Amino acid sequence: MPEGLAWQPLQRTDLHLLSRWLAMPEVSRYFTEPADPAHVEQKYGSRIAEADRAEDPGQGVVVPCLAYLGAEPIGYGQYYLLAPDELAQLELPPSFRWGGFDLFIGETRHWGRGCGTSLVLGLLTRLRACGATAAAIDVWVGNGRAVRCYEKAGLSITRRLPGRETWQGEERDHWLMSLAPLSDEAAPGGAGWRGGG
Numbered sequence: 669m670p671e672g673l674a675w676q677p678l679q680r681t682d683l684h685l686l687s688r689w690l691a692m693p694e695v696s697r698y699f700t701e702p703a704d705p706a707h708v709e710q711k712y713g714s715r716i717a718e719a720d721r722a723e724d725p726g727q728g729v730v731v732p733c734l735a736y737l738g739a740e741p742i743g744y745g746q747y748y749l750l751a752p753d754e755l756a757q758l759e760l761p762p763s764f765r766w767g768g769f770d771l772f773i774g775e776t777r778h779w780g781r782g783c784g785t786s787l788v789l790g791l792l793t794r795l796r797a798c799g800a801t802a803a804a805i806d807v808w809v810g811n812g813r814a815v816r817c818y819e820k821a822g823l824s825i826t827r828r829l830p831g832r833e834t835w836q837g838e839e840r841d842h843w844l845m846s847l848a849p850l851s852d853e854a855a856p857g858g859a860g861w862r863g864g865g
């Protein structure tokens with residue numbers, strides 16, 4: 669896996685990058701989120717403020733982060749603990765404390781080199797530090813690259829979630845992927861964490 673990958677807390681000054689990446693067709697086909705700068709400012713600005721306020725960043729808040737390869741910002745990620753209603757909806761066993769995450773690499777020339785796998789491992793380490801004992805993510809069944817990336821990070825397909833999302837009028841099924849239990853040890857090759865707790 670590439671050296672020098674790290675997560676860092678998202679800053680307000682990074683929001684223009686998010687807008688730019690979210691507007692890219694290669695990203696928006698898979699990470700379906702409005703790219704409009706006002707929306708990004710409102711939604712992700714609030715997340716930054718909430719994460720700054722929270723004593724335990726995993727509790728009830730979505731923690732937004734920026735991915736770096738050396739000094740270059742290359743993508744976005746977020747992690748959170750799943751609420752009881754989400755566990756029920758996804759039929760995840762409440763015997764675990766479930767964490768979730770999402771990510772994309774906006775600098776697409778870095779796709780397919782192992783960066784995604786290392787970044788996912790880094791997010792799993794953050795989730796474990798917040799008390800998660802298991803992790804889950806749902807991903808469009810047409811996103812083979814992400815599915816493979818998550819498998820390389822240790823997750824496996826649990827079941828199909830029919831019609832989980834509608835994108836440009838197209839109803840999409842997702843895979844629910846999970847890893848339970850999360851190992852106690854940080855996986856080798858996982859992206860590190862720079863600054864802020």
Ligand SMILES: CC(C)(COP(=O)(O)OP(=O)(O)OC[C@H]1O[C@@H](n2cnc3c(N)ncnc32)[C@H](O)[C@@H]1OP(=O)(O)O)[C@@H](O)C(=O)NCCC(=O)NCCS
Pocket residue numbers: 694695698699771772773774778779780781782783784785786806807808811812813814816817820
């Ligand atoms: C998903 C994403 C984070 C993965 O990052 P990445 O750096 O490309 O991932 P990796 O290189 O670690 O792993 C990708 C794997 O998928 C494989 N792959 C590529 N295209 C594939 C496809 N169509 N079907 C199956 N596997 C595929 C690669 O060969 C690689 O596996 P390998 O190492 O065994 O050869 C990145 O591609 C991305 O940001 N995509 C757009 C946004 C997105 O999909 N986000 C996730 C939403 S749930």
